[in-house]
Amino acid sequence: MTKHRFSAVIFDLDGVITQTALVHSTAWKEMFDTYLKFREEKYGEPFKEFSHTDDYLPYVDGKPRYKGVASFLESRGIDIPFGDPSDLPEAETVCGLGNRKNLTFNEILDRDGVKLYDSTVELIHDLKKEGIRIGVASSSKNCKTVLEAAGMLELFETRVDGAVSAELGLQGKPEPDIFTTACDNLGVEYAASVVVEDAVSGVQAGRKGNFGLVLGVAREENSHELLVNGADIAVDDIAELGGIEGIDRWFENGLEQDRWSIVYHDYDPEKEKSREALLAVGNGYFGTRGAMEETSAGKVNYPGTYMAGMFNRRISKVADRDIENEDFVNCPNWLPVSFRIGEGAWMDPNRFRVVQIQRRLSFRDGLLFREMIVEDEGWRQTKITSYRVASMEDQHVAVLKYTVQPLNYVGRISIRAELDGDLINDGVARYRQLDQHHLEPVEEGGDGQVQYLLVKTNQSGVEIGLACRMRILIDQAEQEVGMKHHTSRGKVASELVAELAEGQALTVEKLVSIYTSRESGEGMALRQAREKLDQLDGFRQVHAGSAGVWNEIWKKADIQVEGDRFAQKLLRMHAYHLMVTTSEHNKKLDAGIPARGLHGEAYRGHIFWDELYILNFYALHFPDIVKSVLMYRYRRIGEARKYAKEYGYEGAMYPWQSGSDGREETQIVHLNPVSGEWGDDYSSLQRHVSLAIAYNIWNYYWITMDDTFMAAEGGEMLLEICRFWASKAIWDEETERYSIPKVMGPDEFHEHLPGADEGGLKDNAYTNLMVAWLFGKVTAYLESVPGEKMGPILKKINLSGEEIDRWKDIKSRLTLHISEEGIIAQFDAYFGLQELDWDHYLEKYGNIHRMDRILKAEGKSPDDYKVAKQADTLMAWYNLGTDEVASLLSGLGYEADRATLRPNFNYYIQRTSHGSTLSRIVHASLANELGLGDLAWEFYMEALSSDYVDIQGGTTAEGIHAGVMGSTLLFVIQSIAGIQFRDEVLSVNPALPAGWKKISFNFAFRKKYYTFDVFREKMTISVDAPDDQLVEIKISGRIHGLVPGRKLDVAY
Incomplete structure (x- = not known):
């Protein structure tokens, strides 16, 4: 058992252990200069010699041999066949040139021998004495030969070099494969390992591998470049590190600071x-x-x-x-x-x-x-x-x-x-x-x-x-x-x-x-x-x-992750920016949560439906903030009633975009910059924003048990939103069902049917399912509470029993369109749309997240195709869970065992371009629920890093994406820790990702305060509850009793 905070150190070879980097550079220069002169004679291309600074370092250093050849040739605009690794050194192929360089390298090595860096050798010996595992990872196929010549081979427990990489099919730097493979061979965690590199591509690989420490050795006086590209520490020589004690200091102090901060070591005007x-x-x-x-x-x-x-x-x-x-x-x-x-x-x-x-x-x-x-x-x-x-x-x-x-x-x-x-x-x-x-x-x-x-x-x-x-x-x-x-x-x-x-x-x-x-x-x-x-x-x-x-x-808000420094950093970054946007100070303000935070002017600071993804996290940690945000909506209920009346509806119809006073801020026309003509803008038809508000009100009540709010402002908003949807539902004598026309779902690629003269769609599945859910929750709540509790609100808005009865009728007879395969159509007539040739567009454009813009540029319309910007029908499962959706389907008279999540997920994921950051978190959550762990993790990490890497190519400059930030935090609690809040008794089914050793967090739910430490195979839970009452909790399907003030350890 090591007494240190790290378990292994993986060294690069050239430039870190041995002074062969210059030998490589010399060999590359000799080979390339010879070849470039040959091209001058044969093709008349002006000779420009190969430079250590301008060519070797940016294009070749640290990369596998053939990748280095290809990278340099591409920089010079030279295109030759790749060839085969068996090509003779005389062959004019990428492999042939690479093999020619190898001959030159071996000749120099035989002539001059191998020189070592004494400080590195000293550290290796010190690590061996302390029982710390040691490996070497190099792109060079000469690694074994060089180490044998230096008498160092036996010091390393594992060697992953160019030869091993070719055998195993590993990707070269800047991918982390050789370093992760070395750690796997040693049986050590990446988070507890150190990577030592001197090349930019090497520290890039170290950063991608999420190792505990990436140490850059700046042999080329390039500390700045190494820090910019991923090194945690850059030194001119390993002696500056301070030996094992210096590494321990990083894992004790530096790594902890890194988990709590973002750092930039350069000034990049484009970023x-x-x-x-x-x-x-x-x-x-x-x-x-x-x-x-x-x-x-x-x-x-x-x-x-x-x-x-x-x-x-x-x-x-x-x-x-x-x-x-x-x-x-x-x-x-x-x-x-x-x-x-x-x-x-x-x-x-x-x-x-x-x-x-x-x-x-x-x-x-x-x-x-x-x-x-x-x-x-x-x-x-x-x-x-x-x-x-x-x-x-x-x-x-x-x-x-x-x-x-x-x-x-x-x-x-x-x-x-x-x-x-x-x-x-x-x-x-x-x-x-x-x-x-x-x-x-x-x-x-x-x-x-x-x-x-x-x-x-x-x-x-x-x-x-x-x-x-x-x-x-x-x-x-x-x-x-x-x-x-x-x-x-x-x-x-x-x-x-x-x-x-x-x-x-x-x-x-x-x-x-x-x-x-x-x-x-x-x-x-x-x-x-x-x-x-x-x-x-x-x-x-x-x-x-x-x-x-x-x-x-x-x-209250921290989610602690052990084993993944990158995820830990970004989770804290997301929580930080949410608090920058909306904090306890908002209790004294009249403001909602802008979709892009207090960070920029995108969307004009307006409030959309994004709070649906945000407020549950706040409700579990800062319920008073949620109440203040909901009060922003309540103070504008008058405008919502006025908006509904303007369109011939009853109740409260909240706007798609809300600002100062609650009127609709969405433009209803837009100017086509190409044609110069005005056209209709139908995005305000996303009436589901009212459902998002209702969803937030109900979840706030469910989590906090704030009966006072529910009997006053919250109840009034819920009832008026119900009244609006009831007035929008139309009875169809032919189908003997209700339909809801002239709406848009979350997928903004579809505004109307092909060839239609007016905007809006009929029977959007997400909308109809959420309306059925809303009517069910509200009518059941009214029946469960004493009459005097809700009486004042019912009287205030003059709500009759006949209206409530109609809500119940609508709840059981809304229209959905379900195929023989169990696919719920996104809207009426959806199945009649054209299929898109996804392979064609992916090959042609690469990035196809905004398929709407691509299609419009080609003179086509996304309305004609089965292509979605983001999750639409699937949002019902994201919001409500599989059991609730099944119950709704049964209540509507459909076969719930046929229209399940799996076939719908498989169908719609193939037709979604993920043009919204919110789409990724929805698909991550549902993939996780379906047991598709790798896919869930891929989507989740894209969502988690979306603002940090500016995944949409510049949109972060205009403001952060608050919705995805809130939802990625909730994902850890709900999907990774597997905690579900839909019943009065918490249900817990954890599934930690690879590398995550432990997650810790706390929250308040239904007047009880829970603390969780979730490990890979067990968890520790404690609870504070009023009157010290025993608290039930379901873990992996089994009920356990929590005694307030005592910790419960449970294997799962």
């Missing part, structure tokens, strides 16, 4: 806007994108601060029409700080050379940290350090600490700090033809070390007041420095000047307060913002207070 969304700080009242303080809105960067429920409406002239849109306001920017040297240019990372950079967002305490070194045109280098917090303790407070330090010069440094309200909404390119001007300046100014700003939205009339007090420090000593204030329209800029010696640090702390007239009252926002400054001592005070609240949040 910057997406990173700004992922590096956002916030507290539910406001969210601020992670843009650097020196940047402004443009092609590369987009600073933005968004406040919950802050909307403004504008009318824009588009073509020949006036188009009204309500937008999520880009509020005043409190971030700007920059510096300049002497009279030089103000620092801008897009104009200065970024020598070095690291940015880290800590989820644990909401702290965004940045350290970078920049160089101006005069080669003067300056170190910048910044810390940023949006206080989770006080929703009105933010703080920024910004330090500059001359590294190789002395001189006069100027710092400029701003509050900027002279902004427009410019974060989404497709909205730029619209009027995006929402803020009007009211007042701006500065006094001493205080600056202030007041703006007002130009339609909704909300005042936003900001005040900022600055603390100035030189080498940590506070200074009273005079500041010059410059004001312009909606902006105040304050400057200070200091003479700094080399290495001296100048720090500005910006203590910021933000208020609006919504909570302060007309004319009071700026006054309250300025008064708040008197309560703020400095960065440390604000950070400590905020960190304390975050700590309490994590006690």
Whole structure:
């Protein structure tokens, strides 16, 4: 039993153990230069010699031999046959050239011998003494020969090299196959293993393999490249690591920090806007994108601060029409700080050379940290350090600490700090033809070390007041420095000047307060913002207070995973961004959950149906937040009634897109940019949003047992939503069933039938099943509670017994269309649509997630084909489970044992393009339920990483996807831990993925507080319950009794 926190170390060979990397480079150069000269003579191609820096490192280093040949030739635009590994070295094929290189390598090796890196050899011997398993993984087919020549072969317990890879069919770097195979051979977990590599492709493989530590050895002075591509630590030589103790320190401290943060070691303009969304700080009242303080809105960067429920409406002239849109306001920017040297240019990372950079967002305490070194045109280098917090303790407070330090010069440094309200909404390119001007300046100014700003939205009339007090420090000593204030329209800029010696640090702390007239009252926002400054001592005070609240949040919300650092990181990232969007502060606000968070302007900050995927997680951990979100809907029930009446319905019809007041914000026409003609937009026909609201209300009640809410606002919304659906259901004398026309399901590819003159579909299966479910739940609830409990609501809305009886009738006679094979048609006439040639489109386009756009570009319509953007019919099973859907089918008079999940899953998954991130989590959950573990895991990891890797190619830049974030958290509890909440007694059937050793979490369900530790073969559960009553729980089909205050250990 090892006393260390890691079990094995897998070493690369060339450049890590042996000094053969240069030998390889020399052999590659000799072979390629000879071949390139041959091509010059034969084909007249200008000779350009093979370069170690420009060719060997990016295209060849670390890759299997033939892959290296192909990669380099592709970079030069040379296309030759691949050939066969048995090709002679003279053959003009990829294999032939690779074999020619191998001959050259062996000749050099025979001539010069093998040199070792002493520090690596010393570490290997130390590891052997400590009983730590050791392996070698290399792309080289010469690995065994080299190790034998060096007298090192016997030290390694396993060897996975180029020869072994060819025999086993392993993929080369940057795939992790050779490293995972080495660990498998040793019988050790990847999470407890170290990979040591010197090549970029090698650390990429290490990152993909999800190993406990990826150590990069920067033999080419390429620490930066190694860190960017996946190394956790980069050293010039292994001696810098600190031996075994250094590895232990990483597994004890560094790995834990990594699980609680995201880190970027580079500044990539193409990815910057997406990173700004992922590096956002916030507290539910406001969210601020992670843009650097020196940047402004443009092609590369987009600073933005968004406040919950802050909307403004504008009318824009588009073509020949006036188009009204309500937008999520880009509020005043409190971030700007920059510096300049002497009279030089103000620092801008897009104009200065970024020598070095690291940015880290800590989820644990909401702290965004940045350290970078920049160089101006005069080669003067300056170190910048910044810390940023949006206080989770006080929703009105933010703080920024910004330090500059001359590294190789002395001189006069100027710092400029701003509050900027002279902004427009410019974060989404497709909205730029619209009027995006929402803020009007009211007042701006500065006094001493205080600056202030007041703006007002130009339609909704909300005042936003900001005040900022600055603390100035030189080498940590506070200074009273005079500041010059410059004001312009909606902006105040304050400057200070200091003479700094080399290495001296100048720090500005910006203590910021933000208020609006919504909570302060007309004319009071700026006054309250300025008064708040008197309560703020400095960065440390604000950070400590905020960190304390975050700590309490994590006690409730954290899902701990042992054995998968990547999943752990992303689960915490998702929980963090949800809390940035909607927190305990929302109990005092009137706001829903924007589909794209407080992180950007996509979807104009509107509230859709995405809360269906989010609120169950909140209900289990923060039920008061759920109630506040549902109250947002209740306060707009008047608009929902008005909306229903407008279309001839009764009850409450909630809008597909909701903003400030609850009216429908979805456009009903759109301009075709190609034809210039206006066409109908039918997306507002997604009336199932009302079903999502009803689903959320019922689940909140079921989880919390909040009878008071159910007997008042919750009950009223449920009954009025039922009333709406009853008024929309039409009796068909021919079928003797009810139909629901003119709707769209979750699949937005289908708006109407082919050739139809009007929008909408008839008898969408998801809609009809959810309506039947809703009527069943509500009528059963009304029958189960005393009359006096719901009497006031029934009287208030004048609901009669006849109406309720009709709901029961509709519940048992709604229409579905089911094939002989048991497939439930997505809607009436669905089976008459054309099949799509999926193989053709996949081969032609590669990425076919947005098949609607591909088809339209070809002059076709997705309405004509059996192609779905996301799960539609399958959503019924996702929401309700197999038993509930079977019960609904039976209640409707259909054969429930025929129309089961499996045939429908198999049918629809083949016809779904997954153009929505939400589609993946639905299919992951249902695949898991069907026992399709590998498929479930593939879909789940795509969903879990979708924002982190920006899977949709740039959409994360416009805001995170809150729905997928909430649903991936719930997946761990419901699908991996296997906990179902549909009955009063919890049911638990765990199935941990490969590599996961343990998951731990807690939640409250029906006034009981549960704590779970789920291992691979057993679990430990405890519960706190009122009156210390015995609590029943079903584990793998067997009932167990939980005694409050005692732990229950159960094998499963």
